[in-house]
Amino acid sequence: MTLPASLDEAVAALAAMPAAVPVAGGTDLMAAVNRGLLRPAGLVGLGRINEIRGWQYQDGHALLGAGLTHARMGRPDFAALIPALAAAARAAGPPQIRNAGTLGGNIASAAPTGDALPVLAALEATLVIAGPEGARREIPVSHLLAGRELLAPAELIGHVRVPLLHAPQVFLKATGRTGPGRATASVAVVLDPARRGVRCAVGAIAPMPLRPLEAERWIASLIDWDGERAALAPEALNAFGEYVAAACIPDPVPAADGTEPPALSPAVLHLRRTVAALARRALGRALS
Numbered sequence: 001m002t003l004p005a006s007l008d009e010a011v012a013a014l015a016a017m018p019a020a021v022p023v024a025g026g027t028d029l030m031a032a033v034n035r036g037l038l039r040p041a042g043l044v045g046l047g048r049i050n051e052i053r054g055w056q057y058q059d060g061h062a063l064l065g066a067g068l069t070h071a072r073m074g075r076p077d078f079a080a081l082i083p084a085l086a087a088a089a090r091a092a093g094p095p096q097i098r099n100a101g102t103l104g105g106n107i108a109s110a111a112p113t114g115d116a117l118p119v120l121a122a123l124e125a126t127l128v129i130a131g132p133e134g135a136r137r138e139i140p141v142s143h144l145l146a147g148r149e150l151l152a153p154a155e156l157i158g159h160v161r162v163p164l165l166h167a168p169q170v171f172l173k174a175t176g177r178t179g180p181g182r183a184t185a186s187v188a189v190v191l192d193p194a195r196r197g198v199r200c201a202v203g204a205i206a207p208m209p210l211r212p213l214e215a216e217r218w219i220a221s222l223i224d225w226d227g228e229r230a231a232l233a234p235e236a237l238n239a240f241g242e243y244v245a246a247a248c249i250p251d252p253v254p255a256a257d258g259t260e261p262p263a264l265s266p267a268v269l270h271l272r273r274t275v276a277a278l279a280r281r282a283l284g285r286a287l288s
């Protein structure tokens with residue numbers, strides 16, 4: 001395994017060994033190796049690259065290193081900065097996974113159950129991609145998750161640019177069991193008072209986080225942004241939950257010949273109720 005000391009060295013190592021793969025905490029990658037799903041010809045370890053282990057402030061944004069571990073992001077100083085990402089990091093698996101698993105690995109794996117992903121989608125974060133010869137390019141995280149942009153073999157996620165909104169934001173996750181576990185559904189709600197916006201993303205129920213944009217716009221129009229407390233009536237919170245859930249898990253539509261479609265199965269109806277409850281609670285907490 002090669003252990004470069006900088007992002008550019010890591011990119012150069014990958015360019016020199018096209019069959020090698022990068023490894024950060026190894027929690028996803030080694031699980032795939034152990035299951036016999038992957039046999040990398042070489043590994044480029046990212047664990048010694050100091051420049052991607054912390055964060056810095058830049059023009060109203062935080063520039064987060066891809067090597068930040070879930071454990072580090074769960075600490076109070078980070079939670080004061082980006083509360084929803086800290087909450088997602090605290091919910092990501094058992095302690096040994098949180099100690100090793102990284103933000104960059106969570107994004108690159110792009111598993112539907114990646115807890116950081118709905119938060120980054122709601123925050124409209126961008127990725128700073130490092131390429132050969134010091135090249136850097138920025139793409140919206142949603143483009144990578146939707147497969148609209150791919151990483152080239154010698155590219156790495158170096159940093160994640162997240163706007164600092166200085167307003168409440170909440171991440172909630174349902175696992176279908178007690179204790180740590182993968183999400184069956186998760187919801188991130190972010191308030192953006194400067195733009196009078198509510199942003200919401202639903203994770204785990206589709207290959208990538210879903211944004212219920214109409215529900216966001218509707219609920220934002222009900223909030224008294226200039227009032228002392230931006231509270232909403234329980235009926236509005238309930239309606240928001242239902243709106244989000246129906247947008248993400250829509251009712252089946254009749255076929256072109258008018259044939260009635262089959263009803264949603266009990267499992268899907270349960271998932272829809274879970275999403276509605278998470279969205280309602282997340283917004284209620286953000287406004288409380």
Ligand SMILES: Cc1cc2nc3c(=O)[nH]c(=O)nc-3n(C[C@H](O)[C@H](O)[C@H](O)COP(=O)(O)OP(=O)(O)OC[C@H]3O[C@@H](n4cnc5c(N)ncnc54)[C@H](O)[C@@H]3O)c2cc1C
Pocket residue numbers: 021022023024025026027028029030031046066067091092093094097100101102103104105106107108109113114115116151155156157158180181182183
């Ligand atoms: C038992 C268990 C429970 C888990 N529970 C959860 C959970 O509840 N929530 C959750 O979100 N995740 C969970 N995970 C998944 C995993 O821990 C996270 O996705 C973690 O963030 C992956 O980070 P890593 O550093 O370990 O990635 P690695 O395993 O090192 O890498 C994963 C993939 O990303 C690529 N990669 C890594 N870093 C970069 C980079 N900077 N640029 C480009 N590509 C890169 C690697 O090549 C590899 O393809 C769990 C995993 C296990 C094994």
